[in-house]
Amino acid sequence: MNQEIFERVQKVIVEQLGVDENAVVPEASFTDDFNADSLDLVELVMAFEQEFDVSISEEEAERVRTVADAVRMLTEKVQAGE
Amino acid sequence: MTLSLDGRVALITGAGRGIGKAVAQTLATAGARVALLSRTEANAQAVAHAIEAAGGHALAFGGDVADPSTVDTVIEQTLKHWECLDIVVNNAGVTRDTLLLRMKDDDWDAVLQTNLKGAFVCSRAALKPMMRQRWGRIVNISSVVGLTGNAGQANYAASKAALIAFTKSVALEMGSRGITCNAVAPGLIETDMTQAMPQQARDYALQRIPVGRFGTPEDIAYGVLFLCSEYAAYITGQVFVIDGGLTVGI
Numbered sequence: 001m002n003q004e005i006f007e008r009v010q011k012v013i014v015e016q017l018g019v020d021e022n023a024v025v026p027e028a029s030f031t032d033d034f035n036a037d038s039l040d041l042v043e044l045v046m047a048f049e050q051e052f053d054v055s056i057s058e059e060e061a062e063r064v065r066t067v068a069d070a071v072r073m074l075t076e077k078v079q080a081g082e
Numbered sequence: 083m084t085l086s087l088d089g090r091v092a093l094i095t096g097a098g099r100g101i102g103k104a105v106a107q108t109l110a111t112a113g114a115r116v117a118l119l120s121r122t123e124a125n126a127q128a129v130a131h132a133i134e135a136a137g138g139h140a141l142a143f144g145g146d147v148a149d150p151s152t153v154d155t156v157i158e159q160t161l162k163h164w165e166c167l168d169i170v171v172n173n174a175g176v177t178r179d180t181l182l183l184r185m186k187d188d189d190w191d192a193v194l195q196t197n198l199k200g201a202f203v204c205s206r207a208a209l210k211p212m213m214r215q216r217w218g219r220i221v222n223i224s225s226v227v228g229l230t231g232n233a234g235q236a237n238y239a240a241s242k243a244a245l246i247a248f249t250k251s252v253a254l255e256m257g258s259r260g261i262t263c264n265a266v267a268p269g270l271i272e273t274d275m276t277q278a279m280p281q282q283a284r285d286y287a288l289q290r291i292p293v294g295r296f297g298t299p300e301d302i303a304y305g306v307l308f309l310c311s312e313y314a315a316y317i318t319g320q321v322f323v324i325d326g327g328l329t330v331g332i
Contacts, residue, residue, distance in 0.1 A: 046210065
């Protein structure tokens with residue numbers, strides 16, 4: 001897992017969902033562990049798009065269930081952009 | 083709490099004349115900085131000048147409310163000037179009145195495009211800053227004909243009814259973020275739009291208004307101001323009928 005991207009993802013999640021940084025581990029689920037509702041998830045995706053300057057489709061967003069999913073998707077997008 | 087909108091930033095569409103102009107002036111008088119969008123930029127500029135002359139703050143834009151890139155630019159510029167966007171009043175509206183049998187595809191499309199898609203485009207764009215702020219007010223200007231229907235206005239009435247369902251849906255989606263969304267349904271208001279009605283129709287309508295007069299654009303603007311204020315924080319998804327009693331009893 002790309003550590004730099006993980007840390008940026010962690011920062012966004014802490015800001016958006018107001019959870020403790022230590023709780024943002026790769027296996028954590030946004031809905032089950034952070035109690036995120038559908039609107040929280042949309043906001044989170046928008047925040048990722050802003051932080052990483054990428055565009056995330058509805059289908060891609062739906063596949064993101066855990067922190068690791070987000071890091072993986074954003075790593076792919078950032079690398080594809082390079 | 084007061085009805086003051088000090089520190090708030092509002093976007094008003096169709097702000098060049100009629101109800102939109104009155105809403106812009108009323109919100110500006112209440113302390114809001116207002117961004118005015120009008121299809122005819124000169125109209126928006128004239129209203130902006132009047133607001134500035136009265137000591138308010140206004141930005142004028144020309145363009146189509148249903149064009150996402152225009153709306154994005156308007157919101158971008160507004161955020162650049164004032165750093166927030168708290169209120170959107172989706173007022174831009176057009177009519178293409180004719181009986182359904184005579185209604186052309188273009189009559190239908192043009193009305194739905196401005197009246198309904200315009201509200202969708204502007205609301206969607208405004209929600210991002212509103213969600214960040216955890217505060218927002220969206221007011222959609224519907225019409226009593228969106229509740230009653232109206233012969234000769236199948237397109238307009240459908241667009242205004244659709245705005246009501248749109249309003250309720252946005253209210254449901256955004257309630258948890260401090261964003262309210264309400265509709266205002268004006269009755270017969272003295273504007274260019276109703277001036278264009280045949281005199282006979284105006285006379286007939288007047289007989290059916292309990293208050294005994296057509297409304298003024300300000301009558302509507304005061305209702306909008308209330309819905310945008312702190313007093314209306316617990317009101318969302320509602321239709322505020324301002325019609326002098328026209329639809330009471332029918």
